[in-house]
Amino acid sequence: MSRTDQPAPCGDVVELELRCPSDTRMLAPVRAMATTLARQQGFSAEQIDQIEMAVDEACANVVRHAYRHLGISPDLTDKEKEVLAAERASAGDCTIGIRMSLGEDRLVFQVIDNGIGIDNTPPGVSGIDEFVERGGGGGLGLLIIRNFMDEVRYDQQDGQGTILTMTKYLGIPGESPSQSV
């Protein structure tokens, strides 16, 4: 995983950017980074859980859907995924970019891929009832992202993948600040 820290020109916003292979093994370290930032920002334990899950789901969706056209899918063996992911990542064409902006009152995550685009990925489930009725399956991740983050926006890059922007605000009523840092 590569990392570049880019301090913002003004003093009250900090931006960090990560780029890693589109591989499920990257999910745990990405979650650790997201929860560390959320904790430092003073989000409550419940909000930290929600941020962790939303970022995880966003990255997992990239792994699952964005690069299927290149032959990398979760159905491959670990060894096959490892070889393909290394090839694609070294070529710079099969990665997950995670841009994190820490504002005074918010945390913004952008999950960036250069895959097939959100229009070519399956829609999420409409609600839990649909998910339960069909006995699981995919689509719950998008519902989680929409429900757990305060603002969610998808921007399709013209033939060059998708940018998912997720914002969580501090100070939502009914939440108490996290005690652990």
Added chain:
Amino acid sequence: MKNYDLTIHESQPGETFRRVDVIGCLDSHTVVGFEKSLHGLLDEGACRVVLSLSDLSYISSAGISALMGLTHRLRKSSGELVLLQPTDKVYRVFRTLGFTNIFKIVESEAEVDGIFSPS
């Protein structure tokens, strides 16, 4: 805590269920092995399964989907999946998403015995 581990226990004398301890994270990476192990157990004929979640530190939609699939499969064969002692964090996720009324969640071994004891 380990990133992921799973232990399938043999039934103890008098037990009518199989107990499985799930440790660490159940996410898109680890769920593949989890599903393979659990569906293998069901293929062997287990129809009452208790998943001990007291050491499960994280669950994603992939993990929830796996639990839903197992629940669905077991209930179709008059079996049951019981989730024992989920961590506060995992329980919060279930509660927030509305799964506490869908999964059979219990807080004690005694409750497990109550569910599976012959009536």
